[in-house]
Amino acid sequence: DAGVIQSPRHEVTEMGQEVTLRCKPISGHDYLFWYRQTMMRGLELLIYFNNNVPIDDSGMPEDRFSAKMPNASFSTLKIQPSEPRDSAVYFCASSLRDRGIEELFFGEGSRLTVL
Amino acid sequence: QKEVEQNSGPLSVPEGAIASLNCTYSDRVSQSFFWYRQYSGKSPELIMSIYSNGDKEDGRFTAQLNKASQYVSLLIRDSQPSDSATYLCAVSGGYQKVTFGTGTKLQVIP
Numbered sequence: 001d002a003g004v005i006q007s008p009r010h011e012v013t014e015m016g017q018e019v020t021l022r023c024k025p026i027s028g029h030d031y032l033f034w035y036r037q038t039m040m041r042g043l044e045l046l047i048y049f050n051n052n053v054p055i056d057d058s059g060m061p062e063d064r065f066s067a068k069m070p071n072a073s074f075s076t077l078k079i080q081p082s083e084p085r086d087s088a089v090y091f092c093a094s095s096l097r098d099r100g101i102e103e104l105f106f107g108e109g110s111r112l113t114v115l
Numbered sequence: 116q117k118e119v120e121q122n123s124g125p126l127s128v129p130e131g132a133i134a135s136l137n138c139t140y141s142d143r144v145s146q147s148f149f150w151y152r153q154y155s156g157k158s159p160e161l162i163m164s165i166y167s168n169g170d171k172e173d174g175r176f177t178a179q180l181n182k183a184s185q186y187v188s189l190l191i192r193d194s195q196p197s198d199s200a201t202y203l204c205a206v207s208g209g210y211q212k213v214t215f216g217t218g219t220k221l222q223v224i225p
Contacts (some may be wrong), residue, residue: 033213042217043159043203056212091158102147102207106158 002026004107010114018080021110022059025094034067034077034102035091043091067094082114103115119206119216129223133192136219138204141161141185148180149205152187153218159203162188196221 005024013019022105025032033048049103052069064083069075079086089111093104120139128134136150147166151159165171165178165187177190187206191198201218 030177035215045212045214048212052194102149102205102213103161103164103215104151104159106160 003072004092004094004105006107006110008092008110009108010111010113012115013082015083015115017114018078019082019086019112019114021090021092021112022076023075023077023092024106025075025092026096026105028093029096030072031095032069032075033093033095034075035093035106037089037091038062038087046077070080071088079112082112084114087112087114109114118214119204121202121204121219123217125222126219126225128194129173130194130196130223130225132194134194134198134223135219136189136191136202136204137219138187138189138216139185140187140204140206140214142206143182143185144187145182145185145206145208147207147213148178148187149207149213150176150178150187150204151203151215153201155200159215191221194221196223196225199223204219 007022034046035043037043046059047067050071067077089109091106091109093106095104118141150163152162153159163178165180171178179188199222201220203218204216205213207213207215
């Protein structure tokens with residue numbers, strides 16, 4: 001079975017530009033999570049969805065960040081405008097409630113560099 | 116105070132030794148506890164979960180939980196160079212929100 005698929009794997013952009021990160025969860029999983037990882041702060045939960053509905057977005061750092069899940073097989077995380085401090089690895093993860101929603105399956109991550 | 120605290124390491128152990136990784140958490144209502152392994156440049160993968168006080172063994176790995184002390188540990192027996200990675204402690208309060216520590220880097224020296 002295919003795992004969680006993220007794109008792009010690497011993104012280098014200039015400050016002020018819009019960045020869109022994409023995620024396809026594992027088929028049949030009903031939870032989707034967006035995490036950000038930096039050396040200083042580790043893995044931080046940004047937002048998560050249950051059955052395509054956002055449940056908790058308290059980790060979204062600013063209004064510059066937004067996330068959508070238009071259907072069960074696709075989610076986006078958008079940063080507009082981007083800033084150098086947004087540079088990090090962004091992970092998408094999915095889980096299935098019946099297996100215990102905390103068992104997270106992570107994608108390979110999208111490494112974002114904002115110059 | 117951070118919600119989940121780990122020593123960043125690196126923790127260096129010789130091949131064949133026992134590696135001991137520790138984690139403390141601040142939220143007393145936490146119910147579920149996990150250890151994820153993350154190789155350099157890769158994504159985290161779940162290796163152990165524990166929900167009740169005591170020990171849970173899986174192969175060379177043993178997770179230990181002490182809720183009274185708010186302490187979780189992971190023991191790796193017969194450490195191998197392939198165990199060299201960052202180990203992330205994760206905690207959930209049962210509200211679908213999993214909080215991670217910043218991880219402990221383990222180096223197993225051949």
